[in-house]
Amino acid sequence: MTIAGQPALVEEAASRPPTEREMQALWFERWFSGGDDCRVLCTEEGTRFEVIQQGIWNHGPGPDFAQVCIRWLDKPEGSVPAHLLLHKAATAAASDTNRNARPPGKAEAGSGVEGETSGTAASSAEATVTGFAELHLYPRDWEAHGHGADPAYEDVILHIVWEPGPKRFFPATAAFRRVPQVVLSTQLIAPWETLRPLLDVSGFGEKDATATNETAGKTDVKGGRSEPPLPSARPGRCSVRLSTSSIARIREVVRSAGQHRLEQKAARWQWRSRVSGADQALWEALAEGLGYSRNKLAFRLLAQRLPCADLRRLPAMEASALIFGVAGMLPSTRVDHLPQPAQDWLRPRWEAWWKRRPALAHAILPRGMISLSAVRPANRPERRLAALALLSRPAALSGIVHAVAERSAERFSERLAALTDPFWDAHATLTSELASGAAHALVGSDRIGEMLTNIYWPFVAMRGPQEARTAALALDLLPGAENKLTKLARQRILGGASLKELGSSALVQQGLLQIYQDYCTTDVSACALCPFPEILDNWKSADE
DSSP: OOOTTSOOSSOOOOSOOOOHHHHHHHHHHTOBOBTTTTOEEEOTTOOEEEEEEOOEEOOSSSOSEEEEEEEESSOOSSOEEGGGBOOHHHHHHHHHHTGGGSOTTOOOOOSSOTTOOSSEEOOOTTOEEEEEEEEESSTTHHHHTTGGGOGGGTTEEEEEESSOOSSOOOOBOTTOOBOOEEEOTTSBSSOHHHHGGGOOOSSSSOOOTTOOSTTTTSOOTTSSOOOOOOOOSSOOHHHHHHHTSOHHHHHHHHHHHHHHHHHHHHHHHHHHHHHHOHHHHHHHHHHHHHHTTTTHHHHHHHHHHSOHHHHTTSOHHHHHHHHHHHTTOSOSSOOTTSOHHHHHHHHHHHHHHHHHTGGGGGGSOOTTOSOOTTOOGGGOHHHHHHHHHHHTSHHHHHHHHHHHHTTOHHHHHHHHHTOOOTTTTSBSSSSOBOGGGOOOOSSOHHHHHHHIIIIIHHHHHTTOHHHHHHHHHHHTTSBOOOOHHHHHHHHHHHTTOOOTTTOOBHHHHHHHHHHIIIIITTOOSTTTTOSHHHHHHTOOOTTO
């Protein structure tokens, strides 16, 4: 980001290839150039396939993405293991969701492969398969990391690389099954330099920002480069510079960073709107906001796998059943022992879910993906899922859309605050009531404030420079929410000082987070080589 007459506060890095984590974020965002809704890719052999779901982003050992689901538009390369093929109902349901990506003249998706055997299925176009995806910068990283001899990679269905090697490389599993290879750099919706600043690699399952540096600099479990170590909670060199600066300089620096962060979020959602449509992008944003922070990824995956266009056509009960069912939050055992109110809520949803479950088996989130630990009763994910189900109703979602279009933060807040459910207003789980059985808002005032900061105002800022300035001014009047990360950023950048003149508005909090993200989390020199202090030396405030 640059400001007239000022040095770059957030320096634009020279063109460089992405890191593997950035590649993973590109895949997760589905910023592909093929197909009407950006779902179609080609392998190196020129075979086309449709990405039905990008999968679960894995930050531990094993392949990078699990539960990846693709539909071959041409004859699949090599053989497809029969156990990875979806059955007829699942194939039809998955294809219905993404029908716009089908090339003109293509028939409706069929049942996959006819005449499959217990070993390897016959190769045929329109086969829908689910498995893992592994991402690397270069093709030969597959062998360099030992995946070709590792049984954990036996069910990988795609090897995604940034660029081709000097010679063709054909990845294969331990059972000598060839894995189709995809070059990502040539199939993006925009140049890498355009998309790089818009990636969100911090909010989806990464380690806690307060983690120690015990493993910093070590080789990761996949044999690749380890990520930069996260800083300790000690003041950085920049805090010394700022301690002797005027409040005007500190205010301009931090607020400029906050406005840059706002503009980045607006651009990110604008690209997501281009890929998925404006309503679907807002639906995913609302899901992220309800899932924040522990379940941000899980809730967004849920919104991707249950598009708002599909849910709004269903009765309210059935939409609720699908949301809880795909989230894996409907009990699989007998419910006769549950209190009667819980049975009354659960039975009709189970009846609706049971009929649709086979067709959505590929979309169900893995057990444990939605975190239930260290959550206050009123913030339980079951209650947030109930709020998401209510937002899937046409009137509710259109009300949010109109609030954004009319730039009415008050109406946006009122719509969220008005979400109510007879059962979940008074319950934390199916078996536990909230304190004294009193009704509690499904979306509280603190969460609404966060959603104004991270959803509403960025969506307003998407509409143009004037709206972006209006949004920045509004954020400077909105109280900022304090959490572990903002406390850490304040400690690093301001030495923990509480500057009353600077304030604690949402814009200030966002600015501190942006500086922390751009400089603290990328520095591996214990501040010695960080350029931010020198940028501060050259900064001139308006009153200087």
